[in-house]
Amino acid sequence: MAEVIEVKHPLVQHKLTMIRNEAVGTKDFRALVDELAMLLTYEASADLPMETISVKTPVQETKAQSLAGKKLAVVPILRAGLGMVDGILQLIPAAKVGHIGMYRDEETLEPVEYFVKLPEDIAQREVLLIDPMLATGGSAKDAINALKVRGATQIKLITLVSAPEGIKAVQEAHPDVAIVTASIDEGLNEDGYIVPGLGDAGDRLFGTH
Ligand SMILES: O=c1ccn([C@@H]2O[C@H](COP(=O)(O)O)[C@@H](O)[C@H]2O)c(=O)[nH]1
Ligand SMILES: O=P(O)(O)OP(=O)(O)O
Numbered sequence: 001m002a003e004v005i006e007v008k009h010p011l012v013q014h015k016l017t018m019i020r021n022e023a024v025g026t027k028d029f030r031a032l033v034d035e036l037a038m039l040l041t042y043e044a045s046a047d048l049p050m051e052t053i054s055v056k057t058p059v060q061e062t063k064a065q066s067l068a069g070k071k072l073a074v075v076p077i078l079r080a081g082l083g084m085v086d087g088i089l090q091l092i093p094a095a096k097v098g099h100i101g102m103y104r105d106e107e108t109l110e111p112v113e114y115f116v117k118l119p120e121d122i123a124q125r126e127v128l129l130i131d132p133m134l135a136t137g138g139s140a141k142d143a144i145n146a147l148k149v150r151g152a153t154q155i156k157l158i159t160l161v162s163a164p165e166g167i168k169a170v171q172e173a174h175p176d177v178a179i180v181t182a183s184i185d186e187g188l189n190e191d192g193y194i195v196p197g198l199g200d201a202g203d204r205l206f207g208t209h
């Protein structure tokens, strides 16, 4: 079973607490989601392969560590995942970006897919699938399926807030997918929202209701 990493770093926890606050407006919410995405990517990329290369410093030639040229793709689940893309690209500027559009049916809580556009060589890339919220896990499970049917084999899921129910659902359906999250919250309420959570991430990012 791939691991679930809850990132306890003080900066992550502090910024997460800030965006939980309902009084935080769209502008600050966006900025903080961006920063959190960057911090979580630092953790999610900790196992990227390295190679030893030669580098000439102003003092002497030396051997040093460099990324082994692994190809990455960042794939947000729309809309809410879009808010995390720029933060990740600041750390991994060469990554290609795919998009999976999905919304939750308000009655059934089942995800409805409305758009998929991925890099052509997705099968050769390690994929960072991103969505701030992992609630029932339906959206993440279907998004992972959409990636796998198109050939992706190495997938990591990065979320800000996860419900235990969503983690279990993803692990059962996709035991090969590691999850990096800033918080494993208490659970879900009767409307399928994460408790205590931060509300609807898409609405808070884009100022909609
Ligand atoms: O508290 C929440 C719960 C969910 N969302 C949005 O829904 C999907 C994830 O829901 P699943 O039940 O895991 O499919 C996620 O993309 C969010 O956009 C939310 O914003 N807040
Ligand atoms: O998953 P939803 O329904 O909350 O969609 P969006 O991310 O567009 O708010």
Ligand SMILES: [Mg+2]
Pocket: 080, 200, 201, 202, 203
């Ligand atoms: Mg939403």
